[in-house]
Amino acid sequence: MEFPPAGERKALQVPPDFSIRSVDSNASPGAGYISLSEEQKAREMTKLQHMIRDFVMEFLQGVFLDAVLEDGSVVPCRCVMDSKLSVLMLQVHATTRTVDLTSIQEICSGKELKDLQVTTPLDDHCVTLVMADDRCVSFKFPDRQGREHFATCMKVPVEQRELNGGDGR
Numbered sequence: 001m002e003f004p005p006a007g008e009r010k011a012l013q014v015p016p017d018f019s020i021r022s023v024d025s026n027a028s029p030g031a032g033y034i035s036l037s038e039e040q041k042a043r044e045m046t047k048l049q050h051m052i053r054d055f056v057m058e059f060l061q062g063v064f065l066d067a068v069l070e071d072g073s074v075v076p077c078r079c080v081m082d083s084k085l086s087v088l089m090l091q092v093h094a095t096t097r098t099v100d101l102t103s104i105q106e107i108c109s110g111k112e113l114k115d116l117q118v119t120t121p122l123d124d125h126c127v128t129l130v131m132a133d134d135r136c137v138s139f140k141f142p143d144r145q146g147r148e149h150f151a152t153c154m155k156v157p158v159e160q161r162e163l164n165g166g167d168g169r
Helices: 038-061 110-115 144-163
Strands: 063-068 074-081 087-092 095-100 104-109 126-131 136-140
Touching (some): 038 074, 038 144, 104 110, 126 144
Antiparallel strands (some): 087 095, 126 136
């Protein structure tokens, strides 16, 4: 399958109001957690559900991410999730690999990457999916917001598969 030209590849869309709330975000050290009212919690939950739904829809149709090679260079990778949200298909040029979501042990980003024992040069814009057999696949995003959006949204189908025993229910 031929890849479309770079300008025609569907990239992952980060919602404009997505904010980074990870441990290595730009929040001031003393900021701590903000207490939300029940109404605010409900609004945040609805926003999160819409964000996850949109993410899944994008991956069902296929999106292009920059996969990081062992030498640190990046290559366009078409990523598609199956309709049961159980398998992630990764296609680089003519090579296709599948990743069973139940095999993903960790999704590491930001400061968490320093704990990985990999030789691939990774930076603050990378997310690595670590599989049970110690294989890894890393993606590089244009910014930390894109990185955290992917890591946050990807954790939902992965954790859902684990909770359901990998049967997709």
